[in-house]
Amino acid sequence: MSKTLSGQSFWRRYVFSTNHKVIAVQYLFTGMLFLALGGVMALLIRWQLAYPWQPIPFIGQWLFPGSGGAMTPEVYPMLFTMHGGIMVFFAITPILLGALGNYTIPLEVGARDMAFPRLNMLSYWFLVVGSVLLLASFLVPGGAAGSGWTLYAPLSASTEVTPGWGQDLFILGLALDAVSILMGGVNYITTIMQLRAPGLTLRRLPLTLWGLFYSAVLNTLWLPIVASALFMVLCDRRLGTAFFLAGPLAPHAGGQVLLYQHLFWGFGHPEVYILILPVWGLVGDLLSVFSRKPAFGYQATVCSMLVITVLSGIVWGHHMFTSGMNPLVGKAFMFLTITVSVPTAIFFLNWLGTLWRGAIRLTVPMLFTLGVVFVFAIGGLTGLFNALQTFDVYIHDTYFVVGHFHYTLAASVLFGTFAFIYFWFPKIFGRHMNARLGYWHFGLSFVFLNAVFSVMMFLGLHGHMRRIADATAYEFLKPVQHWNVFLGWAALGLGLSQLLFFINVLYSLFKGAPAPANPWEAGSLAWTVSSPPPEHNYATPPRVFCGPHEYGVPSLTNGDWLSQADPQAAKLARS
């Protein structure tokens, strides 16, 4: 990359850079680091559930010297708290919003950089400070936060039950991360709306950018709500207030415990769409590229994603069916939640329509894209179970919910993340990733991932509670303990298969075959510049003549596709 960036010191070029491509790579590696950390935590959790209170092999002696290498009851809640917090806010968000958003948006709209490059740099450094606070929480006396990643009050809000400063550091880290994401959101929305190249109408925008746009809109609207709640939790902890405390925990008459849940899920439900909307968009684009067909029902897909964006803000109550909410209100939330399945079904059908009779190329990113389609179908369908008030009462707080959540957010989003990295790696670094390693990575991940998360759902139907450290303590769970053992080994398999990915990334960074400007024969603007792109992307503003999905154009004599910047598209293109 040193060729393409010139005239600046090392620090300005790679560390405190305002260039969107450098910032994207910073986000990417930060996110991958936390992905690995969160993954190791998940393995520790699974070991404890598979073999309760038994010494952890290899790293146990180092992690838990006091107990002979076995998990301790104080650490277990910290692990599931930090696993959730890290994965959602410090792994997936930086990769899918930070890296994918920063890298693709200016390139795909034909801009030289983001609308506000300095704000962009600031956004990344807020994430860095936030993650330092988060990591520091492991080192303070009393250990990391243990209230669950949802930070339910009064557990999180009273220092009588969670006295450690780790809890405060976690909340502060999340607040800084929220500010970072907000800055990014302002940049994404403004860049997509204001900096599009001539001819790039909204109907010609790649679907990935639509997903990122909706996701940024949701962040702008709902992140501030949870930020206000986090500040109130901090006040309750350290400044003697009682917004979310009542009864003996409150210093005076006290506030409302349930209010926290409303504020948290007011953001928390949109959050799942914030993370998966960019993946949906990416899947729409990649299915089109690798089926060599235009995205089926492009406008219907964009509209249904918009409908979901709107609906996502008014369905949060389905997380609270058992919280003592009026059942009639619950019924309204149930109805709205089930309504989400209509637009979801529309764009899902459009995905299948894109594949239908396409000239499918089974590349590594395409396999991961198909993986998203498969696991998202399961995740989406099991979501209907959770949405039904009457059924939710039985499965609430069980592994069924954990399994569903992981099918949508861990499986779909993780496969989307890999599809993004395998697809964009040649553009970002100018080198191909190793395809053979990629196929193995996909195959093993697919098998193990389904093994882990489907078994979770069966355990949940058996009544296995979430967040318990030892299922053998319950008589009715003893008959299914062997499934916990199976899960433990499957999770280990899933974790080890990711080594293939990390090896592949490291190997390809230095030894990968040089990639041409457009290795996938993709039509969008980003693929018209060299790999890696020049420092400011485009020497002259490009001009756009057609939509991003002009594949399989019948009237073409050479090749089967048109670039968005190809002038002959003005005559030949269909969109």
Place this chain on the structure above:
Amino acid sequence: MDRMINAEVETPLIDIPTGKFGMWVFLISEIMFFTGLIGSYIVLRLGATSWPRPGTILNTPLLGLNTLILLSSSLTMALALHAIQQGRQAALRRFLLLTAGLGVAFLGIKGFDYAHMWHRGFTMSASLFGSCYYLLTGFHALHVLSGVILLLSLFFAASHGRFSAAHYGRIEYSGLYWHFIDIVWVILFAILCLV
């Protein structure tokens, strides 16, 4: 060929400068932040068994004076923008400094009010109303403080002749932020002191 022509005359969806657009997106997120705080205040107050009558605890005349100060600062901010749109540099600097001064006056009175209230036993942990009062006005005061810093940076930029009748975007966008802070205070004053 029609398509080609369409591509040539493509106009943006919303025809406003990029900086202004970004400021509006930012302000929407700010509105949602105060929505979280004010919404919580409403829920907590409606759910409380007892709540102090308006005027019994807070110093309404003093806070009313503060409202007047902040409203006037919105006027001076608007005058600053008006001045530079006509190219009057000295007037721009004068009005920017005046606006920042009114912001500082607001913060000074706010600080006096806090000290006085706290001394009388109306602390953050005294009651739910106390918690809400200091939380809402505290976050608002932080916004005023950041607004004052913004105004002073604009003043120094203006002293270096960075703005002109053709180039005044940053004054306009910063003005949006300042008016937003003003509007939030009017709402806070109404729901804390009057009703």
